[in-house]
Amino acid sequence: MSATQPARGTRDFLPGEIRRREHVISVIRRVYERYGFEPLETPAFENIETLLGKYGEEGNKLIFKILRRGEHEGTGEADLALRYDLTVPLARVVAQYQNDLPKFFKRYQIQPVWRADRPARGRFREFYQCDIDAIGSTSPLVEVEQLSAVSEVLTELGFKDFVIRLNHRQILTAILREFFDLEESKHTQALIALDKLDKIGAEGVAAEMEERALCSKDAALQGLQRMLGQELEGLKRHLTTIIDLSRSTAAGDRIRFDPTLARGLSYYTGAIMEINVPDLAGSLGGGGRYDNLIGMFLGRDVPACGFSLGLERIIVVMTERNMFPEAVARGGVDVMVTIWNETGLGEAMSLASELRANGLRADVYPEPDKLGKQLKYASSRNVPFVTVQGDEERARGEVGVKNLRSGEQTAVSRAEVARFILDAGNQ
Amino acid sequence: MSATQPARGTRDFLPGEIRRREHVISVIRRVYERYGFEPLETPAFENIETLLGKYGEEGNKLIFKILRRGEHEGTGEADLALRYDLTVPLARVVAQYQNDLPKFFKRYQIQPVWRADRPARGRFREFYQCDIDAIGSTSPLVEVEQLSAVSEVLTELGFKDFVIRLNHRQILTAILREFFDLEESKHTQALIALDKLDKIGAEGVAAEMEERALCSKDAALQGLQRMLGQELEGLKRHLTTIIDLSRSTAAGDRIRFDPTLARGLSYYTGAIMEINVPDLAGSLGGGGRYDNLIGMFLGRDVPACGFSLGLERIIVVMTERNMFPEAVARGGVDVMVTIWNETGLGEAMSLASELRANGLRADVYPEPDKLGKQLKYASSRNVPFVTVQGDEERARGEVGVKNLRSGEQTAVSRAEVARFILDAGNQ
Numbered sequence: 001m002s003a004t005q006p007a008r009g010t011r012d013f014l015p016g017e018i019r020r021r022e023h024v025i026s027v028i029r030r031v032y033e034r035y036g037f038e039p040l041e042t043p044a045f046e047n048i049e050t051l052l053g054k055y056g057e058e059g060n061k062l063i064f065k066i067l068r069r070g071e072h073e074g075t076g077e078a079d080l081a082l083r084y085d086l087t088v089p090l091a092r093v094v095a096q097y098q099n100d101l102p103k104f105f106k107r108y109q110i111q112p113v114w115r116a117d118r119p120a121r122g123r124f125r126e127f128y129q130c131d132i133d134a135i136g137s138t139s140p141l142v143e144v145e146q147l148s149a150v151s152e153v154l155t156e157l158g159f160k161d162f163v164i165r166l167n168h169r170q171i172l173t174a175i176l177r178e179f180f181d182l183e184e185s186k187h188t189q190a191l192i193a194l195d196k197l198d199k200i201g202a203e204g205v206a207a208e209m210e211e212r213a214l215c216s217k218d219a220a221l222q223g224l225q226r227m228l229g230q231e232l233e234g235l236k237r238h239l240t241t242i243i244d245l246s247r248s249t250a251a252g253d254r255i256r257f258d259p260t261l262a263r264g265l266s267y268y269t270g271a272i273m274e275i276n277v278p279d280l281a282g283s284l285g286g287g288g289r290y291d292n293l294i295g296m297f298l299g300r301d302v303p304a305c306g307f308s309l310g311l312e313r314i315i316v317v318m319t320e321r322n323m324f325p326e327a328v329a330r331g332g333v334d335v336m337v338t339i340w341n342e343t344g345l346g347e348a349m350s351l352a353s354e355l356r357a358n359g360l361r362a363d364v365y366p367e368p369d370k371l372g373k374q375l376k377y378a379s380s381r382n383v384p385f386v387t388v389q390g391d392e393e394r395a396r397g398e399v400g401v402k403n404l405r406s407g408e409q410t411a412v413s414r415a416e417v418a419r420f421i422l423d424a425g426n427q
Numbered sequence: 428m429s430a431t432q433p434a435r436g437t438r439d440f441l442p443g444e445i446r447r448r449e450h451v452i453s454v455i456r457r458v459y460e461r462y463g464f465e466p467l468e469t470p471a472f473e474n475i476e477t478l479l480g481k482y483g484e485e486g487n488k489l490i491f492k493i494l495r496r497g498e499h500e501g502t503g504e505a506d507l508a509l510r511y512d513l514t515v516p517l518a519r520v521v522a523q524y525q526n527d528l529p530k531f532f533k534r535y536q537i538q539p540v541w542r543a544d545r546p547a548r549g550r551f552r553e554f555y556q557c558d559i560d561a562i563g564s565t566s567p568l569v570e571v572e573q574l575s576a577v578s579e580v581l582t583e584l585g586f587k588d589f590v591i592r593l594n595h596r597q598i599l600t601a602i603l604r605e606f607f608d609l610e611e612s613k614h615t616q617a618l619i620a621l622d623k624l625d626k627i628g629a630e631g632v633a634a635e636m637e638e639r640a641l642c643s644k645d646a647a648l649q650g651l652q653r654m655l656g657q658e659l660e661g662l663k664r665h666l667t668t669i670i671d672l673s674r675s676t677a678a679g680d681r682i683r684f685d686p687t688l689a690r691g692l693s694y695y696t697g698a699i700m701e702i703n704v705p706d707l708a709g710s711l712g713g714g715g716r717y718d719n720l721i722g723m724f725l726g727r728d729v730p731a732c733g734f735s736l737g738l739e740r741i742i743v744v745m746t747e748r749n750m751f752p753e754a755v756a757r758g759g760v761d762v763m764v765t766i767w768n769e770t771g772l773g774e775a776m777s778l779a780s781e782l783r784a785n786g787l788r789a790d791v792y793p794e795p796d797k798l799g800k801q802l803k804y805a806s807s808r809n810v811p812f813v814t815v816q817g818d819e820e821r822a823r824g825e826v827g828v829k830n831l832r833s834g835e836q837t838a839v840s841r842a843e844v845a846r847f848i849l850d851a852g853n854q
Binding site (some may be wrong): 002006007012015035039049067069073077078093097116178244246295353360367 | 429430431432433434437438439440441442445446449460461462463465466467468469470471472473474476477486491492493494496497500501502503504505506509514519520522523524527528529531533534539541545553561563564566568569571572575579661665671672673674675676677723724725726728758759760766772773775776777779780783786788789791793794804805808826
């Protein structure tokens with residue numbers, strides 16, 4: 001007998017969970033479409049060279065690699081690899097279809113990605129990313145639109161307390177040079193340490209910077225003090241336009257300049273941004289400008305900026321806060337047709353067809369059985385209405401409609417059943 | 428510079444293609460929900476033992492295997508494998524969550540599967556399956572509901588000429604025993620040959636049966652003659668109920684009994700079914716009853732029946748027949764806001780926000796540019812309306828709305844722009 005668990009770090013999604021996920025995804029998709037983003041999908045696996053070397057040393061180790069097939073299987077070599085994020089495939093697509101895509105390509109992409117991370121609470125090996133990216137323009141309008149779009153998504157989902165943190169890679173670079181006296185070659189290492197300020201505090205970051213041989217702990221602490229102080233006013237100018245232009249949008253009063261925001265990824269070149277809520281340690285999403293990545297596929301740089309919402313984290317917070325609408329929590333069936341006996345099967349199918357033609361989600365109990373058992377089954381599945389057609393009802397051209405919440409049963413003429421349930425369901 | 432093609436046998440889906448796919452998927456999903464099927468999703472990869480040995484010798488070779496990671500990478504061993512179909516993962520899920528699932532579990536699942544087949548016209552290594560399955564009942568109502576559901580899907584998509592072929596594995600077994608004089612152990616091989624009757628004709632099948640050392644070519648031809656003749660009336664009884672009960676459903680006048688229908692898969696135990704249209708060599712979908720598969724995971728048999736629609740083939744036929752609605756063919760943007768100059772950026776964002784709040788899909792040209800260039804860009808993207816806000820318009824509190832199809836430009840008061848475009852777009 002085969003084992004029945006899903007692979008480590010992955011999840012099966014049963015119907016109730018899918019409904020919650022679909023609710024979130026449909027809001028994301030609708031808002032992104034409203035902002036003029038268009039859908040893109042790429043294959044689950046890529047040629048292995050497409051992915052290797054794009055995510056740094058650590059990333060390389062977390063890529064799932066696919067064994068060559070047939071006669072080559074024995075070599076133990078891999079020629080394909082599972083998608084690790086949605087940004088590198090996008091860069092490849094922009095290079096491959098440059099003549100077919102609009103000059104300003106705005107796409108959204110909602111697909112799973114796979115990382116061979118050690119599974120932990122809230123960290124999976126298969127999880128969805130929901131990305132928007134805009135290719136081809138350096139205008140700050142690009143950032144403004146993306147911040148507005150993700151703000152509208154969160155607002156429509158019911159979030160009222162999120163904050164957008166905004167920073168600029170060049171401001172960080174200036175800080176590292178001026179306040180910490182660090183040369184360019186040490187900036188990537190410093191950003192990794194700085195990115196943990198939220199989690200381990202100034203003392204922790206300073207200790208880590210000393211450990212990484214960037215500077216002494218004292219020098220690091222001094223730098224952090226200046227950074228968190230008031231000396232940054234002059235550097236904010238780059239971001240003022242974004243904040244000003246956002247005023248009339250959904251992101252308007254959410255944006256805060258935050259000089260400590262670092263974002264781990266090394267490919268960012270301009271504005272960086274992140275969305276947080278108070279009750280989640282990580283972020284609900286983040287993004288930034290990366291003007292050089294596409295060049296790795298195209299041979300010439302193309303400006304680009306993107307934002308990624310974390311579906312799994314959004315669902316975690318919404319579940320903990322009980323934010324899903326009642327309709328999502330309910331089951332997926334509006335009415336169940338019960339079966340009286342063998343001779344009633346055809347009539348049951350015909351009634352079900354009519355209910356479905358009226359847009360009701362109708363289930364049919366598949367075989368003759370005691371009525372009590374059928375009602376119990378419908379109750380256990382949260383179905384609000386069942387129909388009962390005994391010999392008497394059929395003789396009178398009627399159908400019994402039982403409301404399983406109130407327990408009330410009403411005799412309804414055969415032609416009126418769908419209308420009756422639709423009306424009763426809307427009360 | 429990295430190569431930019433997708434991996435062999437896989438496809439990138441650009442926005443226009445996604446819209447066609449989404450149109451088909453949304454119809455499938457809506458109809459399946461109406462029939463009381465509930466959504467399920469399983470991970471892209473499974474533990475390798477879950478898949479191996481479930482698809483026969485040929486199937487095993489076509490499974491994509493994932494290399495072990497970290498210190499084990501060098502062994503060249505695989506511990507995970509990509510989903511090969513949606514039926515085996517379902518069987519695993521039914522066994523794993525038997526206490527959480529309803530007694531009669533009806534699920535639909537629309538996800539990609541991966542097979543290391545040699546790519547050919549219309550055959551891909553990544554493709555979608557759209558499955559419905561009903562677990563827990565041997566009632567013929569199960570088959571009736573599934574045939575009705577897939578018929579309704581195809582009808583809603585605009586198919587008017589599909590035919591459902593219906594057969595029963597036990598009828599086939601009887602035929603093989605009585606007409607071909609073949610013992611049970613040779614039936615799987617014989618079914619593989621018989622499955623090709625449509626493609627290679629009686630002569631071809633008979634030759635192949637001889638080749639496979641099942642019987643002489645003459646004996647095979649004689650068997651085929653009896654099978655295609657009229658001697659089967661007595662065996663049809665098993666299927667009469669299904670055909671009778673289907674009469675009041677969407678599948679009503681589509682079903683034909685076809686004693687030649689074999690379906691390659693070895694796990695079918697009862698009714699088997701397939702949907703065809705005249706202009707496609709393969710089928711649009713198929714399915715059948717498999718009452719033993721779940722037992723491989725659960726340790727006891729559970730009755731089950733399923734039907735799988737082939738998304739890729741449906742899209743091929745719909746594209747060739749030009750069956751997609753006009754709205755699907757159009758672009759994804761209703762209106763584009765043009766940019767007059769730097770000082771107009773804030774006003775443009777505010778206008779875009781308003782249009783979006785009214786449900787319009789609005790794009791903003793990202794940077795100041797010549798108006799002619801912006802209009803040309805909107806035209807090339809099939810956007811029907813653009814807004815123009817020059818200094819004059821702004822002074823008068825108006826916005827110019829240009830209809831790019833008629834070329835007509837109308838001055839509309841700022842507060843009325845969304846309403847104007849919504850009205851004009853509906854004409």
